[in-house]
Amino acid sequence: SSIASNDIWAVGYWATSGVEYHGYTMHWDGTQWSAMDNPTGPNDPVPAGTYLYGVSASPNGEAWAVGRNLQRAGTTGVTLHLQAGSWAIVPSANPGYSNTRLYAVSAPSSTGTWGVGTMDTNSSGYTVPLTERYVVAACPTQTPAPVLVAHVIWQGRPTQPDQLEQMPITLTLKRGTTEVNYPSQNTDALGFFTVTVSDLSNDTYDWRVKGPKYLANSGTVSLSGSQVTNQEMGLMRTGDATNDNGVNVADFNTLKVTFGLASGDPGYDDRADFTGDQAVNVADFNLMKANFGAGGAQPLGPH
Numbered sequence: 210s211s212i213a214s215n216d217i218w219a220v221g222y223w224a225t226s227g228v229e230y231h232g233y234t235m236h237w238d239g240t241q242w243s244a245m246d247n248p249t250g251p252n253d254p255v256p257a258g259t260y261l262y263g264v265s266a267s268p269n270g271e272a273w274a275v276g277r278n279l280q281r282a283g284t285t286g287v288t289l290h291l292q293a294g295s296w297a298i299v300p301s302a303n304p305g306y307s308n309t310r311l312y313a314v315s316a317p318s319s320t321g322t323w324g325v326g327t328m329d330t331n332s333s334g335y336t337v338p339l340t341e342r343y344v345v346a347a348c349p350t351q352t353p354a355p356v357l358v359a360h361v362i363w364q365g366r367p368t369q370p371d372q373l374e375q376m377p378i379t380l381t382l383k384r385g386t387t388e389v390n391y392p393s394q395n396t397d398a399l400g401f402f403t404v405t406v407s408d409l410s411n412d413t414y415d416w417r418v419k420g421p422k423y424l425a426n427s428g429t430v431s432l433s434g435s436q437v438t439n440q441e442m443g444l445m446r447t448g449d450a451t452n453d454n455g456v457n458v459a460d461f462n463t464l465k466v467t468f469g470l471a472s473g474d475p476g477y478d479d480r481a482d483f484t485g486d487q488a489v490n491v492a493d494f495n496l497m498k499a500n501f502g503a504g505g506a507q508p509l510g511p512h
Contacts, residue, residue: 210266215239220261220274232259232276232287234296259287263313265322266291273343275301275311275324284308286326286341302341309339330399335370337399354407355435357382361400361418361426361442365483365496370398373485378420380404382430383509384412406432415509416440422483423447424505425454446505447483448497454505456497464489464497 211217217237222230235242261276272291277284286301286309301311301324311326322343327336359380366373375398380391389409394402411434419425423445430440448456450463460481467478472487483493 210264210272212266212268216266216268218264218266218272218274220264220276222260222276229257230260230279231257232261232274232289234261234264234274234289234291261287261289263311263324265314265316267316270294271316273314273316273322273324275314275326277310277326284310286311286324286339288314288324288341288343299343308336311339311341330401335399337370353436354405355432355438356403357406357430357432357438357440358401358403359416359418359440359442361396361402362444363396363400363420363423364444364447365492366485369400372398374398374400376420378402378418381417381509382406382409382414383417384409384414388509406438416442417506417509418442418445419454419505420445421452422449422480424449424456424500424503425507427506427509446500446503448500448503449505450478450480450483450497452480454507456500456503460497461501464493468494 215238219235219237219242221233223233224230233244235244258279259276260279261274263276264272264274266272274289274291274296276287278287288299288301288311289296290299301309308329309326310328311324313326314322314324316322324341326339328339329336361378362369363374363376374396376396378394378396380394382389387409391404394404396402409432411432413429413431415427416430417425417427426443426445428442430438432438448460450460453459463478464481467476467481467489470477470489472479477489481489481493483496
């Protein structure tokens with residue numbers, strides 16, 4: 210990161226003879242490169258096992274560096290901030306997934322910094338993009354609201370990730386007489402959706418999820434005050450064309466009258482398109498046949 214011909218920063222990593230990696234920062238003063246604040250003792254601001262990949266410096270003497278660390282629980286993102294000539298660790302917003310890495314950073318102002326990288330999902334190991342932002346706010350002790358990150362698999366849809374996995378879903382959480390509904394959610398291409406649970410006390414809740422054309426699933430989830438709570442909600446079975454939470458004769462009749470038609474044809478009924486291919490055919494019939502007579506989880510009663 211070049212501020213001027215005599216003010217350039219570079220980052221990377223080096224290894225000891227025992228192949229223990231350390232983050233490394235260097236500065237160019239117009240004549241030579243020099244290592245900056247990289248001790249190897251217990252006060253090292255760059256912990257062992259760190260690789261630094263990106264740096265962004267500003268004319269006010271500050272700089273940011275990002276990378277990853279391999280000796281913590283999994284791989285976690287690492288963020289460093291240079292102020293008054295010394296580097297210090299700034300906690301990274303490592304989400305509730307595994308193996309986060311930061312590869313580049315941009316600090317366009319003293320109050321806002323962006324980092325980009327990747328993270329692995331918990332459910333299937335897919336690597337997906339990750340963005341993080343550091344903001345100097347008026348209330349630096351304020352923490353983001355806790356969230357519930359849920360995951361489903363939509364039966365009849367292509368293997369995740371796929372755009373056809375982006376589906377509407379309704380979530381209900383209930384404990385005793387407390388019931389909270391999240392009626393307008395959408396899963397992403399990996400089948401994940403996120404809701405804020407800051408208004409709920411720490412306890413165990415019953416959950417129920419349902420999407421149009423799909424039977425409802427249910428289970429329990431424990432909220433413990435963690436910033437992120439992850440919950441697998443399983444396979445969502447399809448065939449419910451009438452959206453009454455059962456696969457029965459009414460659904461068969463809905464499919465029957467539109468069988469063989471595609472989107473744009475007179476009489477086409479999208480409710481019977483369970484695969485999302487904009488046509489009603491044998492694949493949709495087979496999905497209905499497999500679940501015929503089945504019902505979904507019932508609305509939640511008292512805990």
